[in-house]
Amino acid sequence: MEILFKNIKELIQVRTEPVSFVSGKEMNELPTIKNAFLLVKNGLIADFGSMDTCPDVEVEEVIDAKGKMILPAWCDSHTHIVYAGNREGEFVDRINGLSYEEIANRGGGILNSAKKLQETSEDDLYEQSKVRLEEIMQLGTGAVEIKSGYGLTVDAELKMLRVIKRLKEYYPISIKATFLGAHAVPAIYKNDKQGYLKMLVDKIMPVISKEKLAEFIDIFCEKGYFSVADTAFILKAGKKYGLIPKIHVNQFNSIGGVEAGVKYNALSVDHLEVMTEYDYDVLKNTKTIPVALPSCSYFLSIPYAPARKMIDAGLPLALATDYNPGSTPSGNMNFVVATACIKMKMTPEEAINAATINGAYAMGLEKEVGSITIGKKANLLLTKPISSYGFIPYSFGSNQIESVFLNGEIVDL
Ligand code: NIG
Numbered sequence: 001m002e003i004l005f006k007n008i009k010e011l012i013q014v015r016t017e018p019v020s021f022v023s024g025k026e027m028n029e030l031p032t033i034k035n036a037f038l039l040v041k042n043g044l045i046a047d048f049g050s051m052d053t054c055p056d057v058e059v060e061e062v063i064d065a066k067g068k069m070i071l072p073a074w075c076d077s078h079t080h081i082v083y084a085g086n087r088e089g090e091f092v093d094r095i096n097g098l099s100y101e102e103i104a105n106r107g108g109g110i111l112n113s114a115k116k117l118q119e120t121s122e123d124d125l126y127e128q129s130k131v132r133l134e135e136i137m138q139l140g141t142g143a144v145e146i147k148s149g150y151g152l153t154v155d156a157e158l159k160m161l162r163v164i165k166r167l168k169e170y171y172p173i174s175i176k177a178t179f180l181g182a183h184a185v186p187a188i189y190k191n192d193k194q195g196y197l198k199m200l201v202d203k204i205m206p207v208i209s210k211e212k213l214a215e216f217i218d219i220f221c222e223k224g225y226f227s228v229a230d231t232a233f234i235l236k237a238g239k240k241y242g243l244i245p246k247i248h249v250n251q252f253n254s255i256g257g258v259e260a261g262v263k264y265n266a267l268s269v270d271h272l273e274v275m276t277e278y279d280y281d282v283l284k285n286t287k288t289i290p291v292a293l294p295s296c297s298y299f300l301s302i303p304y305a306p307a308r309k310m311i312d313a314g315l316p317l318a319l320a321t322d323y324n325p326g327s328t329p330s331g332n333m334n335f336v337v338a339t340a341c342i343k344m345k346m347t348p349e350e351a352i353n354a355a356t357i358n359g360a361y362a363m364g365l366e367k368e369v370g371s372i373t374i375g376k377k378a379n380l381l382l383t384k385p386i387s388s389y390g391f392i393p394y395s396f397g398s399n400q401i402e403s404v405f406l407n408g409e410i411v412d413l
């Protein structure tokens, strides 16, 4: 299938030289071409440039994008979209005054989702999860990371990972899987956390490796969940099975998890709502990218990750949704980009970089997606007619996307 997009008002995030990620001041630079063309061949970006240089080629489809813009599809590097049921009861409990921690301490939270998931069949879990996957594709996400972590038993964790694998095989969206067995300590291991961690390593990791069920390893490094020593134990074990760390840290407390992430070469450290000066320092000049999850802060009314301070300190930053039933029941990257601008004082340029090229890097997909570059996947957002790309975050809550293309095919679900 060949498509030629013509008269594009502005082609956004064009990178002729390969870029892994952008940091600090570079985040405020968003390369674009005004009045552009874009040629798609065999699902890939084949050519692009100014309309003056538009080639005279025979193609199956020509799309006149007059007044409209094209940008790379969003790269959502942190989600938990494979889950069973929902937790709107806890949402009402929080409205009535309970905190997220209080709900978790009463057996709600992650353990509540784990109970539901353990009782759900693999087929049912697939059916429930695919609805969310299709939803985010329609909202413009072209690459997504999905975690396990609501199983907390051998069978239920593997069930989650097999569902992710099925989604990966069936849908055109790029998917990366993460093993998050260390998301919470299940009730039967309440007094034997080490036994639980050992079970994850001895009973689940070998199967993950054999069936190629995950690329990444994650742990919730937080007071009341897992310590820095637990984090080191799990990341080291994961490494033996070829799993690259991406960890949940500093959501409520800074307990040294960022440093542990950097020490074990984590690809990303995610959440970061609570940061110390030391945390900024350990991240500088490393390959570990910070990931902020503004929809989680919005939903839980907790502080936003200090994006301005991180970027001003020269760090890179990626943005992701954290789509999950407890802290963020939303997978809308358009809302994430808008919230990053409105609440975290990121510029539209910074937010778009964070949600495309930097998000791709946070999934190890920077060579395949995240920018308009020849040879990358034609994962594209065609906007409605808009005045400027800043209109996308400005008009928060409205949808400015007219169509989404994944591997050069329109998403029509
Ligand atoms: O990333 N913080 C840990 N895990 C999820 C939320 C889990 C839940 O409440 O179900 C998160 O926010």
Ligand code: FE
Binding pocket: 078, 079, 080, 248, 322, 324
């Ligand atoms: Fe999360």
